[in-house]
Amino acid sequence: MSQQASFxxxxxxxxxxxxxxxxxxxxxxxxxxxxxxxxxxxxxSKEFEWVEIPPKGKLMTYxxxxxxxxxFQSMVPYAVGIIQLDNGLKIPGIIRDAAAEExxxxxxxxxxxxxxxxxxxxxxxxxxxxxPA
Amino acid sequence: xxxxxxVSIVSAGLSKFGKLEGLxxxxxxxxxxxxxxxxxxxxxxxxxxxxxxxGHMGESYEHQGHTGATMADWAGLLHVPATRTETACxxxxxxxxxxxxxxxxxxxxxxxxxxxxKMTNRTTAEVTEYLAMASDFPFEQWHGITFPGLYALMATxxxxxxxxxxxxLAMVAVKNHHNGFLNPKAHMQREVTLEKALxxxxxxxPLKLYDCSLITDGASxxxxxxxxxxxKYTDTPIHIIGSGQASDAIGIYERETFTSxxxxxxxxxxxxxxAGVKPEDLDVAEVxxxxxxxxxxAYEDLGFCKPGEGGRLIESGxxxxxxRLPVNTSGGLKxxxxxxxxxxxxxxxxxxxxxxxxxxxxxxxxxxxGLSHNVGGSGATAVVHxxxxxx
Numbered sequence: 001m002s003q004q005a006s007f008x009x010x011x012x013x014x015x016x017x018x019x020x021x022x023x024x025x026x027x028x029x030x031x032x033x034x035x036x037x038x039x040x041x042x043x044x045s046k047e048f049e050w051v052e053i054p055p056k057g058k059l060m061t062y063x064x065x066x067x068x069x070x071x072f073q074s075m076v077p078y079a080v081g082i083i084q085l086d087n088g089l090k091i092p093g094i095i096r097d098a099a100a101e102e103x104x105x106x107x108x109x110x111x112x113x114x115x116x117x118x119x120x121x122x123x124x125x126x127x128x129x130x131x132p133a
Numbered sequence: 134x135x136x137x138x139x140v141s142i143v144s145a146g147l148s149k150f151g152k153l154e155g156l157x158x159x160x161x162x163x164x165x166x167x168x169x170x171x172x173x174x175x176x177x178x179x180x181x182x183x184x185x186x187x188g189h190m191g192e193s194y195e196h197q198g199h200t201g202a203t204m205a206d207w208a209g210l211l212h213v214p215a216t217r218t219e220t221a222c223x224x225x226x227x228x229x230x231x232x233x234x235x236x237x238x239x240x241x242x243x244x245x246x247x248x249x250x251k252m253t254n255r256t257t258a259e260v261t262e263y264l265a266m267a268s269d270f271p272f273e274q275w276h277g278i279t280f281p282g283l284y285a286l287m288a289t290x291x292x293x294x295x296x297x298x299x300x301x302l303a304m305v306a307v308k309n310h311h312n313g314f315l316n317p318k319a320h321m322q323r324e325v326t327l328e329k330a331l332x333x334x335x336x337x338x339p340l341k342l343y344d345c346s347l348i349t350d351g352a353s354x355x356x357x358x359x360x361x362x363x364x365k366y367t368d369t370p371i372h373i374i375g376s377g378q379a380s381d382a383i384g385i386y387e388r389e390t391f392t393s394x395x396x397x398x399x400x401x402x403x404x405x406x407x408a409g410v411k412p413e414d415l416d417v418a419e420v421x422x423x424x425x426x427x428x429x430x431a432y433e434d435l436g437f438c439k440p441g442e443g444g445r446l447i448e449s450g451x452x453x454x455x456x457r458l459p460v461n462t463s464g465g466l467k468x469x470x471x472x473x474x475x476x477x478x479x480x481x482x483x484x485x486x487x488x489x490x491x492x493x494x495x496x497x498x499x500x501x502x503g504l505s506h507n508v509g510g511s512g513a514t515a516v517v518h519x520x521x522x523x524x
Contacts, residue, residue, distance in 0.1 A: 009271050035271065061293070061391050063285030064338040065277060069262055072277040077335075080278050082286060082386045092286075092386045093276050100338075105293050125275065 007036035007048045013125040019113040021055045021128075023089065024048040034089045055111035056133055057083035060090065064100050079103045083111075083130060097131040108133040135409030138372035140236045141363035141523055142355050144173035145478075145485040146247075150351040150470040151320040158195055158251035158352070159207035162187070165247060165352040165475075166208035173356060175366045176243070178209060182356065183241035185215040186231040188224030188248035189474040193263045195251050200474075204249060208354075219474075221267035222423060223378075224248055225353065226477030226507030226516030230378055232357055242362055247354030248479070250472035260348050264473070267510035269384035281345055281424065283385055283511040285337035288426035290391035292339065295441035297429060299339050303330035304447045305425035306343045306467055312454060313464020315494040320349045320470030344425040349470030353479035360523070368524060369489045375408030375519035377401060383513045392441075394512035397434040401506070401517045405436075408519040412436035415458055416500030417487045419480035421508040421515075422465040431506050432460075435517070454495060462487060462495045477516060480505040488522045 005011045007024040012035045015022040024036030028045035062081030079095040109130040117124045146169030148161045185205045192198035201215035218227040225248025232246035264280045291297045313319035330343035363370035377400035422428035429443035438446040452460035463469045463483040484503035486492040507516040
């Protein structure tokens with residue numbers, strides 16, 4: 001491993017806690033991985049650089065969750081969706097600050113970063129969410 | 134050679150599906166194995182069966198791993214090499230393939246393949262948590278996306294892209310509950326009306342309670358052998374003539390499309406090519422309707438209709454018992470139930486019954502070629518098999 005922060009999911013969430021959406025760009029073939037990967041799945045290179053991805057995109061699909069796992073039960077009903085970022089990559093997340101009937105495919109959303117970590121157990125990852133841009 | 138029998142199914146067994154209170158997974162598997170032995174008097178289980186491959190998804194339910202050896206012992210097959218396969222809800226589809234490889238390699242003449250899951254001893258919240266383990270943890274589960282939520286994301290995309298309606302989704306439930314009503318081993322042997330399905334409570338919009346399959350206990354198994362040995366055991370062998378399996382990104386957000394499962398398309402293409410069979414040659418099919426939208430997407434991925442036309446296909450009635458291609462005659466995962474590890478070989482069991490004319494009230498008229506489609510998780514695994522009557 002190089003001295004540079006490794007290209008891992010753990011590091012992706014460290015960047016989230018710093019308010020940045022970062023992908024790993026393969027220095028050989030140029031593919032950008034979000035989440036980052038230690039080995040490029042396109043060309044098998046292990047040489048990457050971090051690229052900051054503008055934290056905004058369009059909603060591709062969504063659902064309104066009414067039956068939730070224990071840790072999300074206090075939030076129901078809540079919307080989750082998958083957004084396509086401006087560079088073409090996609091990430092899922094919870095959509096806040098929009099009533100269920102306002103959530104529409106194609107709407108513009110921005111990524112909001114949470115810096116707090118709610119648990120002392122693994123995984124100690126902060127969350128991000130989406131809100132209307 | 135296209136259409137050449139790869140292996141032959143000489144017997145099959147299925148436990149009752151349902152809330153089997155007080156029964157452990159191993160006891161349920163013993164029931165399925167016993168049926169397979171009883172169907173095949175020419176087989177001496179202890180002498181003839183050389184290995185067991187058993188699909189099982191979760192050790193959390195019964196706090197029990199090491200499923201291969203446990204099931205072998207309870208089936209009465211102590212000391213056979215016994216191995217568990219795990220590909221989420223496609224675990225026993227993968228077990229069938231593992232057994233096929235063992236026979237096709239010439240290593241063993243006769244093997245048992247099957248699957249088992251005990252689920253109803255846990256609360257719905259716990260089951261929801263365990264099933265979600267088949268999806269991506271760091272980006273899907275971590276952000277509150279449930280397992281029904283993943284299929285709901287596909288349903289919303291399908292509705293938006295192709296105009297598929299909530300009524301069409303509900304029609305899948307109505308059809309499969311009708312078939313399950315005719316299946317004495319189904320979990321929920323009850324007709325459901327379109328109105329009831331549409332007015333059931335929302336789980337993950339647009340999916341409602343009646344769009345979701347059931348939390349069920351059950352086990353299933355098949356006994357397979359080399360085609361040239363099949364006549365030693367039965368007069369009514371069913372040949373497997375095509376088999377395909379493929380994988381995809383664990384997170385649906387990384388996939389190219391949300392309206393189709395690439396793994397299912399690839400597995401189907403490989404199985405059809407191996408079998409020398411086209412979708413229009415099929416007489417009966419069991420598809421993985423873990424949610425109603427999954428059956429509509431399956432129609433398209435398997436070539437029963439063009440992409441986007443799955444909603445209209447269910448509406449046309451073509452996939453009903455009396456239609457041109459009956460789908461999920463067993464009641465499917467929706468009504469027969471979905472003990473996840475058992476589902477793949479339970480689908481094969483239904484095709485076996487249909488092709489041997491033993492499906493009773495839900496028997497399709499003289500089917501010769503059948504297909505099963507078994508999906509793991511939200512589509513990161515798919516297994517497709519094609520079967521032909523061998524007599």
